[in-house]
Structure formats: structure tokens, C-alpha cells
Amino acid sequence: MEQLKTIGRELAMGSQGGFGQSKEFLELVKSIGEARSKAEEDRIVLHEIETLKRRISEPDIPKRKMKEFIIRLVYIEMLGHDASFGYIHAVKMTHDDTLLLKRTGYLAVTLFLNDDHDLIILIVNTIQKDLKSDNYLIVCAALNAVCRLINDETIPAVLPQVVDLLGHQKEAVRKKAIMALHRFYHKSPSSVSHLFPNFRKRLCDNDPGVMGATLCPLFDLITVDVNSYKDLVLSFVSILKQVAERRLPKGYDYHQMPAPFIQIRLLKILALLGSGDKLASEKMYTVVGDIFRKCDSTSNIGNAVLYECICCVSSIYPNPKLLEAAADVISRFLKSDSHNLKYMGIDALGRLIKISPEIAEQHQLAVIDCLEDPDDTLKRKTFELLYKMTKSSNVEVIVDRMIDYMISINDNHYKTYIASRCVELAEQFAPSNHWFIQTMNKVFEHAGDLVNIKVAHNLMRLIAEGFGEDDDAADSQLRSSAVESYLHIIGEPKLPSVFLQVICWVFGEYGTADGKYSASYITGKLCDVAEAYSNDETVKAYAVTALMKIYAFEIASGRKVDMLPECQSLVEELSASHSTDLQQRAYELQAVVSLDAHAVESIMPLDASCEDIEIDKNLSFLNSYVQQSLENGARPYIPESQRSGVLDISNFRSQDQPEASMHGLRFEAYELPKAPVTSRIPPASVAPSTELVPVPEPSYSRETHQVASVPSISDAGSTELRLRLDGVQRKWGKPTYSSPTSSTSNASQSTSNGVTQVDSAANVNSKARHTHDSRKPQAEITPEKQKLAASLFGGPSKTEKRPTSASHKVAKASSHAAEKSQAPKAAVVSNQATLDKINHQPPPDLLDLGEPTVTNSAPSVDPFQQLEGLLDPTQVTSTVNHGAVATEAPDIMALYVGTPAGGQSSSAENSLPSNSYDVNLTSELSNLTSGTTNAGATLTQFTKGPNPKDALEKDALVRQMGVTPTSQNPNLFSDLLG
């Protein structure tokens, strides 16, 4: 039966002419189709290759037969076998005069060859000739080959011909010529840069197909450089209008849609041109609105155009009517049964919430449905959306979901991706440090080797800095909980290296800090780690340094140290290690252990990882020594700048360069290495004329910053530093971590000085908490899903209830001290997050609206001064802080600046959808002021500790928050609803 069918087909194909194949080819295809195993298939194909090799080189093969051989070669290569022996025959075939063979030849070479293949040289000439052919099919075939086979070196050879073809009478040729030029642009933009006007000209081609093709290169050009094409906005709009009004010939309709692919391309281009340009956008509103109305939403292609409209609307300057239309379409997409449309809906929602955050909330249930859908694509898209709408209020739910999903999948690529997303969100929005650490633990445990090492360093810094120096109790609690959780985790097999590094570091710093665990217990664990992961040098290095710290702390506190035998053997083993780093650490450990308590205390102070290291850049303490040398007849130091005229400078230079290079980048080539002894001299000679030493401040700070940004090397790096500066200053002997933290203190300052942050942020976010909590019992009655939705989105209906629930909370507050304490905590990180955003990372979500108008206008109020004025009278403790610790002042200031800025930007983001900036700005100001007063209030409480009075005061605080200006509430809630 099957055979009959095949024969029938064979006959049918014979009658089609031009595409008929011989029986052999049919046999081949059939036998491959029937092959039961890959091995059998390979055998058949290898046999075929042998036959072809033999027959293809026979003389006088009929052309038709030759064509078939080539097709067979292509077929074989598609099956994954090497057909390179036939490439030359395919190339030869392009030289043939017959259309059939030429086309086949071109087809084969485009499939076989890359644009840098040796055989291309043999084709370029043919292509040149064929581009001038009278037969347009030959021209088309050559253009096809041009796209694939011409690289940036050979472009000049064919460029003139291709440009000529732009004026060809056949529109098919013009189209392809444009596409070919577009391809050239991809390969080497400069080669066709003089032809950009031609693209514009072709836009006016009287064939709509050619015009449509021109949109492809124009889209790319506009992506790169929007401004030079602003003049085309009107043309694009009028073209789009004509297309949408069905002015094109019927032939361009597709499923009753007028030229949908052209519409899509035009909408894409308009989105680019209208982005952030109000004037240009206004010209587009009408036509986009028309398309929204006219588009047929029952067909797939109609929805494609609608989706593109949404993309366009979300990219151009916002227009409320269009946004409304877009929101309607999105809700239709999301309600649809088709997964494709849901996917598009989720994607479109993600685009639109940047502009009008409130629309997400009407679709909460649909979004939850998508999240729970078995379809992975949809699920991932939904995570993308959630990522965009994460707030401090819903971060826990979202990140938990992400981690659950991360654990459930095997796809490493996506696992890495989602792990980094989790980390990013946790860093930005974590409601509490404890939660942050727990989340990080989970991420590290399940995707440890996939996350960036920087994440680990951030975690260490968080543990080290905690809430800041003002609340030691909370800090040490955090640390003990970290130690506790790590002791719990450490027993598990096969932990990722990065995670182990964190664990070792935390053990070293805080393992024995709270006295719960003995030094021998912790050191035992560390030795176990070093032993279990003995082929991971970084982990071992961390472990040894941790051991050193623990012993140093023991010695400093006056206890007698007996090294565990396994520790002893570890150190011995490492001091003979191949790694010099490990060796040095081992020797250092031995050296530290043999010192007396006083010395150890000064080189390894307890919990000093956050201390600033003071560096005397002038090396003034060497003055006396230098003076003495000078008196003894030493030559005075001549700064390098003055030295260039001196003849015998080479020696000096070589001595000085190492010093100079420490402070800045060098651009000249390195000299040949000199004996290392010379570098010992400079410090002394540098000293006398300190004013002249070229140590520019900025470059110096850059250097420390570098250390900070790569804390991983701080361990290794500081040993290096220590070596060099050993004789110079004792301070360098301190724990290695001092350098990173000290330099970060002014850079990102995310967690240190946490207390002030906590308090100022508390009022906003603890409220968020309240509503959140108050909603919970309500949600319990409703299905699980709704609860999730509520925690993700928050509900608008609850907005009105908030004040009452808050006051309700007041009554409860005193009895629920523990619960209460959670609230301010929740706030910490959100504020820290806003700070973070302001300071470095471009925020991925709403804050980053690219709507500069609002965010820019806000700071002009100068919140800094306002705050200071507010704070000083109300808050004594903070001013005390202020004055008392002089070095801290800048940090605190920075914080105050940061805090209001954060508040502003969040309220600014809220104000966007409503388009009433002025109103919101003022309300946001009141928001600010109330925020700071509260901040003051809480500050006092924190120092008091848990007692009845404390509870009372907290109660007062809650009351205070309850009566804060009502204008604040809408803002607060849209913040939640995000």
C-alpha cells in the first residue's frame, strides 16, 4: 500500500516537471525513513555518500542528474553527515547557464558554505555577472546568495550592482535588493552608510511590497539612531493610516486584515520614534486609536497587530485614552482560553504596568492562573511580570514562588537566570535581614554555583553590618542566627563553593562571638570543611583565615588555645601547599597563634570587619626616620614630576613606579622587572616632601573602591597590601575585611546605619504591613488563590479599611510586641532598596520609568534641608549621634538624603498614572515630613528595649501613623498595588 502511494506520488511529481527525482533518490529517502535505528540510518547514508562520491566525479553527467546529485548532497548534510566533497560541484553548478541548474547551485552553496569559506572566491565573480543578468530569476537567485555568502570583505565587489538593482523594474528584485543591503548593514554597517538615503527613497516606492521591505532596514537604523529619523514620523503615520484604511490592493490582505505584517513593522517603528517624545507621540495617537478600534480580535494576526499596538502605546508618550484601550485588549487576552493570547497578555501587561501600575491589580486572578499553569513558557513569562511588579510588600511571596520553581526545574540556564532574579529582588526589597539570609541560603543551596560571587560578598557584608552599630542586640542576634543556620546546613553534602566561602567567613567572624559555641567546636567544623572540600583552594583559604580569626579572638580574650590535632595537621599540610596563598595563610596562622594577647588584639580586633581603616597617606610617622637619614647624608626625595630632566633617572623611575602605580592607572608600557629589593626603598624617600608626592585624592579612593567592589580578592589582595605596607602602618595588620567595608561605607551604604533607615522607613512600610496583616484573616475565608492574589497585588477595596485596621492594630500592638518588631524590620530593606537604587543599580521596575520629568522635579525641593530642619528639633538622639561621631556624619547625612529621595521616587511613581504631578508632589511632601517625625519617635524607642513603657510608646507611634495626613493613603496604596 505504502509502495503504491509512493509510486503514485512519483508519477505525480514526474508530471510536475522540474522537481522530479529519480527512483534512486526516492529509494534513499524511503530507506532512511524506514531505518529502525540511528546506526542503520548512518549505514545507509554512508553507502549513499560512497555512491555519490564515485558518481559525481564521473565525466559527462547529464545536467538533470547532476542537479539531483546536488540535492542528494544537501539532503545528506541536513541529516548531519559531511558532504564537503561535493561543495566544489555545487560551486561549479552556479556557473551553469541553465536557470534550473544555476538555481540549484545557488541553493546548495547557500546551504553549504559560510561567508568565509575558501570557495567563495570562485563564486563572487559569478554573482557579479548574474546580478546583471536579464533574467530576473537569475538575479533573484544571485541576490539570495549575496545575502548569505558575501562578507564585509567582499561587499564592495557586489555593492554597486546591488544598488543598481534598487531601480530594477521587477518589484520582486527591488525588494530583494533592499533586503540584501539590509544584510550588508548587519555585517558591516559602515559599508552601506552612504546608502541610508536610498532606504528613505524606497519608502516611497509605488509597490507596497517594496515599501514594506524597506521598513526592515529602517527599523534597524532607527533603533540605532532615533533622532535622525524623526522627520519621517509623519510619513510613517500616513502610511500606517492608509494601510489601516485598506487603501492597499486586496492582494495584501491576510485573513481579512490589511497588510498586517506591514502594520506590525510600522507600529514597531513608531514605538521607537515616539519613545519619550511627546510631540512625535501626539501625531500617532489617532492612527493607533483607529487600529485599536478596527482590528479584528478574532483572528490570530489581528491579535498580533493589537499586541503591537499595546507595545507601541506603552513605549510612546502616554495617552490616557490609548492606555485604556490597551488595558481592554489586555484583559481580553488574559481572559482568552488560548495560551498564546494569555502569554501575549502577560507580556503586554508587563509593558503597560510601567506606565499605569494600577491595571495589574484588576487582572490578579488571571495572573495567578498563569503562574499555576502547567505551561512552562507561560509560567516563566509570568515570573517576568512578577519580577517587574515586585514591591517590598509582596517580595516574600514572589521570591518564595520563584525559589520553589527554581528548585523544581533542571534547566541550568533558566535556573541561573531565576536565581539571579531572586537575589536581585531579595537585595532590593527584603523585608528583614533575617529573611534575606534565609532566602540567600536557599538560593545558594540550590543554585550556589550558578550565582555571581558578588552576591556572596553582599551577604557577608549584610551579616557584618547588620542594622548598624546602634543596635548591637539585633546585630548579634542576626549573626547568631546566621551561625546557627550555617551550622545546621554545613552537614549537608556537596554544598556549592560560594556558599561555603560565606559560611567559613561567618564562622570566622562570628562563630564564637555569642559564646554559644566553643572555639574548638567551630574550628572542628572549619577543619571538616577544609577537609571535605580539599580540592577547592578558595574554600580552604577562607577556612584557614577563619581559623586564624577564631584563635586570635581566643587569645585576645585571654583564653588558652589548644589547637585541635586535625587543625594542626591541616595547617602543616597547607604550609607545604603548592598554592602560595594557602601557604602564607598557614604561616600567618602559626605566627598569630604564637603571639601574646596584647599583640593579637591589636592586629586582629574582635568584630572589626566594619571598622574603617585610617590611612595616613602622608606617611608622616616616617618623618623622623627620614629626617635622620637625611642628616646621615641620604639624598632627598625628588618628586617624579621634577625628576624627568635628571639624567640618571632610570634607577629612580624603577623605584618609584611601583608606588605610583598603586594609586592610578598607568598607560605606558611596563619596564623590565628589576630586583625586588629596590621597591623597599621608596616609602622612606617618599616621606620628606609629602606635599609634593603625587598622590591625587581621587585616584586613591578609586583604588580602595576597587578593593571594595571585588571583595573576593580582599583576602588575597590585602595580604599583598599587608606585605607592602607592613613596615608602614600597623593598622594594615587588621582583619582583611576591613578594607572592603570601609570603602563601601560611602559608596553604596545599603545596610550600615540601619537604624535610621529603619525608622524613617518604618512609617510607610509598617503601614503596608498592617494592611497586609489585617487582610489576612479576611482572605482566609476566600480560596487560597485569592490570598495569594492579595499578597501579590493588594486589593483596592481594602484601601478604605486601612485606617480602621491600623487603629485596630493599635489596640493589639502592645500585646504583640514581637509582631510589632517585625514591622519596622520590614521597612528596613525597602528603604535600603530605594537607597540602593538611587545609588547604583538601575532599578528594574516602576521606579525606572524613564519619566525624568517627575523624578527630576522632586529633588529640587531639597529634602535634605527640610529634613534637617525637621529632625533637629524633634529628635535629640539623632542629633547626638550626629555630633558625637564626627566621622559618621557624612553617612547619616547621606542617609537622610537617601531616605526622602526614596520616598519621593516611590510617590512619584504613583503619581504617574493619575497625571496630576502637582497634587502628588505636595502630598508626598507631607508624607516625607511625617516620615521623619516618626523616624525620630522610633529612634528613641529602639534604645529603650522591651518594657511596658516601650510598648506604650510604640502604641503612640502607631497612633501617630494612623493619623498621618490622609492624602498619603492613596499614594501608599498604589504603592502596594503596584
Place this chain on the structure above:
Amino acid sequence: MIRSVMVMNTQGKPRLAKFYDFQTVEKQQELIRSVFGVLCSRAENISNFLDAASIFGPDSSLVYKHYATLYFVLVFDSSENELAMLDLIQVFVETLDKCFKNVCELDIVFNYSKIHTILDEMIFGGQVLETSSTELVKAVEEISRLESASNSINLVPKSVSGWRNR
């Protein structure tokens, strides 16, 4: 830009593979295999879209459609619209159907070069060139007419003898 067009059957055998950026033969096989690996594990009645970043590198999506025994797959970057790409597959299949009258897997296997001709008329250098199946059929028929014309002129004497030799 469209990166690749693939047609494979439900057993994972490639029936058509076209890559608009050069890929070595081995790489092509690997890509086809991994695409098939993902496709065959997907349930019915879920979305036709896939994030192909793990297979084709960053910024690449994949749209596929399942017809009878064949998967039609398009891989493209973010400058294309997913739904539109889905329709492009539709156009391709419609055109095949018009060219072969009730197209089936065998047609694609046996008319390898014609399929390529159709595809080249539709997608050119990674950009969508023509989306009307009537236009496509017209162009392809024109090509085969001219091809056979030029063929018969040149090959009449030879083909007769060639035919006799068989």
C-alpha cells in the same frame, strides 16, 4: 530577524533546516536535536511559544506549530512579533498545501528543492519578504515554469538519450 526555520517530524527527523546565520553541520544537528527535545516534551493545547535563549543564545524566541506528523519551527529575535511568526508558519503551510494539494510529510521529503524555493520566496536573509500565499504560489509556479522551459530547450536531445540509456 528570523534565525532559523526548521521542519521536523514527530520522531525528530529533520525534514527541512535553514539557518540564516551560518552554523556548522554539527551545530545544526545539535540545535535540531535540542529543539526537538524541548518540543516533544510539551503537552498539547499549551502555548506555541518557547524561550529559546538556552538553545540559541540570548534574545531568541521560538514559535512552533504541530501539523499531523510535522513540527514547523521558527526561531527569531525580539524584533519580531510572536503571534505574527505563528501566522508566518500558517502562511508557509498554506502555501505548501496549495502547491502540493493536501500536503503531507512525504511531499516535503520528496520535493526538497521546491520547499526551499518556497521558503526563499517567503523569507529572505532572515526577513519576512512575502506573506501572501497566493503571491507565493504564483512566484513559485513562475519559477518552475521558467526552469522547465529553460530545461527542455537545453536538455531535449540529451534527455532523450539519457532516457534511452536507462
